[in-house]
Amino acid sequence: MNATQEANSLVVNHLPGQTWNWLKMNDARVAVEASAVPLEAQMDVPKGLSKGQSLAPVGGGMGPDYDRWIQQNAAPQVFQTAEGQKVVQPLKLTYALNGGATGAVACQIDAKADSRLTVIMDFAGQPEGQPGTAAFSTKLHIASGAAVTLVQIHRSGAGQRILNDVGAVLEDGARFDVLHLIMDGSHTYVGCQADLKGDQSYFNADVAYLVQNEDLLDTNYVALHHGKKTESRITSAGVLRDRAQKLFRGTIDFKKGAAGSVGNEKEDVMLMDDTVVNKTIPLILCAEEDVEGNHGATIGKLDDALLFYMESRGMDADEIYEMIAKSKLEAASRLIPDQAVREDVQAYIEAHQVQKK
C-alpha cells in the first residue's frame, strides 16, 4: 500500500498498564485503508438462531481506534439466542480470504439468559494467495447463566494480514470460552477482552500459534474482573521459528469490588530458531484485597531432560522440536467442539507444517 492508501494509522492492543516505551510493548500501530469492503461469510446457521438488534457498545482487546474504524466500514451482523435455548449445532462462519481490497466484518452475538451457543469462525485462505487485509470484530453480550464458546481459526495463507478483535460482556454466572488457533498470516493482530461484569462469571481463553518465516503476531488478552467471585484463565502456547516475531500481552485486572475472584494466566513459548523475537508481558493489576492472581511464563528451548529422554529413544533434536511444535497446535485443535472442523484443521496442520530447513 502507498501512503495515500494508508490513510489511517490505528493504535491497537493497548497494554492496560503502560511500561517503558523503549520496550515497544505498550501498543501496536497498524496502517489501514480508510475504507474497506464488507466480507461475506459462508454461513452454516443452526436452527433456532435468530437475527437480533445491535448490541450496546462492547469494548474489545484492540481498543477504541479499531472499534471506530470497524463501525465506519462494516454493518454488524447480529445473531441472537432465545432465553434458555441450547443451540446444539455450532454457528459456522467461513471467510474465504483471497486478498485484494481490505475486507471488514462485524459480528455480534447476543446470548440471552441461560442459553448455550458455539460459534466457529474460520479465516481461510490460499497458502500462496494474493496479499490482502481482513479485519474482524466479534462482540458478545452473554446474559446471566448463558455460555458461549467462540472458536476462531486463522489459516489465511502466508500473505494475509489479519486484524481480529473480540470483546465480551458477561453477566451473572455467564461463561465465555474462546479458542484462538493461529497457524499462519503475514501480520496478525489479535485483541480479546472479557468484561466479567456479573458475579461468578467465567472467562477462559486458549491460544495456540505457530509463527514462522518473517511473520508477526501481536496479541492483547484482557480479563476485567468487576463482579464478585469471577474467574479467568488465559493459556497461551506457541512456537516461533525462522525470523518470526511475536508479542503476547495478557492482563488480569481485578477491579475494586471483585472480591473472591481468581485469575490465572500462563504462556509457554518454544523458540526454534536463533533469529526469532519473542516478547511477553503478562500483567496483574489489582485494586481488591480478596483475590488470587497468578501468572507464569516459560520461554526458550525445550527442557534438557525432555530432550535427553527423547533423544535416548532414537530421535534427533530437529525431529523432536518439529514434533513438539506440531503437538502444540494439535493439542489446541482437539478443543474444537465440532468433529468435521476439528478433522479439517488437523489435516491442515499436517499438510502445512513447514519442515525445518
Add this chain to the structure above:
Amino acid sequence: MSKEKTYVEDVDRSLYDFRYDESDKDFYKVESGLTPEIVEQISEEKNDPEWMRELRLKSLEIFNEKGMGQWGPPIDGLDMNNIVTYVRPKTKMSANWEDVPKDIKDTFERLGIPQAERKSLAGVGAQYDSELVYHNVRKEVAEQGVVYTDIESALHGPYADMIKDHFMHLITPHDHKFAALHGAVWSGGSFVYVPKGVSVEIPLQSYFRLNAPGAGQFEHTLIIVDEGADLHFIEGCSAPKYNVANLHAGAVELFVGKNARLRYSTIENWSKNMYNLNTKRAKIEEGGKMEWVSGSFGSHVSYLYPMTILNGKGAKMEYTGITFAGKGQNLDTGMKVVHNAPDTTSVVSAKSISKDGGISTYRSSVVVNNKAKGAKSSVSCASLMLDDISRSDTIPAMDVRTQDADVGHEAKIGRISDEAVFYLMSRGISEEDARAMIVSGFADNVSKELPLEYAVEMNNLIRLEMKGTIG
C-alpha cells in the same frame, strides 16, 4: 472465621522524623529552580574540572528537552521551580567524627551511624543535604589499596582519570529526564575502588540524610570492583517529613570486573513527602556477580529499577527486593536486566506489600539479546494486599532474541490467608501480632540477606508499619 478488618495506623516515623532548622549562617544554598546560572554556580562551588562543567550544562539542555514517560506514578506535586538543588553545610568533610558540627553529628548519632561503623562496617560516608560531612575508611582496608572517598576529592586526586572514564558512562544524561537532571546538579556521593583480587571482608556504607525542606539530593555513587575483588556496599537513606516536596534523584554506577562480586544493599526510608527518582545501573564482566538487596519503605513517590547489564560470559545477577507501600505512597519499583553475553544468569525475587491506600507496582524487563546463548533467567514476584483500599500491580516484560535461552517468570498476588491468622491466633497470638509475623515472614528473604543490624532495622520498620488496632 469472620473477615474482621484490621485498622492499621499510619506509621510512626519518630525514629527518622526529626529535623534541625538550617540557618543561613551554617548553610550555603543556591536559589530554588533550575537555570544555567544555578548549574554554573554549583559547578563553581565544587571546583569542577572543565569536562564536568560541560557535562552539567549539556545535561541541563537535555533535561529541558526531554519529556516525562506516560507509564509511572504521577509527579504533579513536584515543581522544579520550588526545589533547591544545592544545600551545603558550612563545614569541611572530615574523617574525624569529633570534627562534625554538633547538630549534624546528633542527626547521625540518632540514626545509629557511628555505632554501626564501630561495630560492623569497614568504612562510612555520611551525606547531609548536598554534601558529605564525614568519610572514613578503616586503616586495614585502606592498606589493602581500597579507595573509599567522596567523588569531589577523587575528581582532583590520583583517580581523576578513572572517574572521567566512568562517570555517567553507564547512566547517561540521555537516558531519561531525571538522569539529565542528575547530570546537571549532582553533588556528593562516594567513589569506591577495590583493586584486583582484594576482598573487603565487612561492608562499606554510605548514609544519605536530606534535612532541608524543599531541597533535592543528587548524590552520585561510583563503585569499581576490579578483577577477582569482592565488596559489600550498603546504602541507607532517610529524611524528616515536611509539607513541601523534596526530591531525591541520585545515580549509582557500578562496574564489576571479571570474576568479581559486588553486593549492593539498600534500606530506603525516605519521608513521605519525598519524590525518589533514583537511577542505579551495574555492568558485569565475565564471571562477575552482582547482588542487589533492596528494601523500599519510604517516599511519597518512588521510581526505582536497578538495572544490570550482564556483559561478560557467565556473568550473574541476583535481585532480592521488597517494597512496602503505605498511606499516601505510590512506589513503582522493580528491576531491569540485559543478558548481553553467553551463559549469563539472572535470578529475581521481588515482593511487595500494600496497605492503607498505598500503591505498589512491580515493573521489570528481562532482555535476552541474540549473543546471550545459554542464558537463563528466573523471575518470581509476589504481592500481598493488606486491605481493599490499596493497589498492587505487576508489569513484567520479557524480550528474548535467541533460541538458546531459558526464561521463566511467575507472579502471585493475594492477601494474608485467614487460615494462617486463625492458626496463629489459636496459639494465643493476637491478630495484630499474627499479621505482623506473617508479613515479616513474607519479607524474610530480604531481611536474611542483610547484615544483622539492618535486618533488625527492616523488621522494626515492618513492625511500625503493621502497628494498629483491631476495629
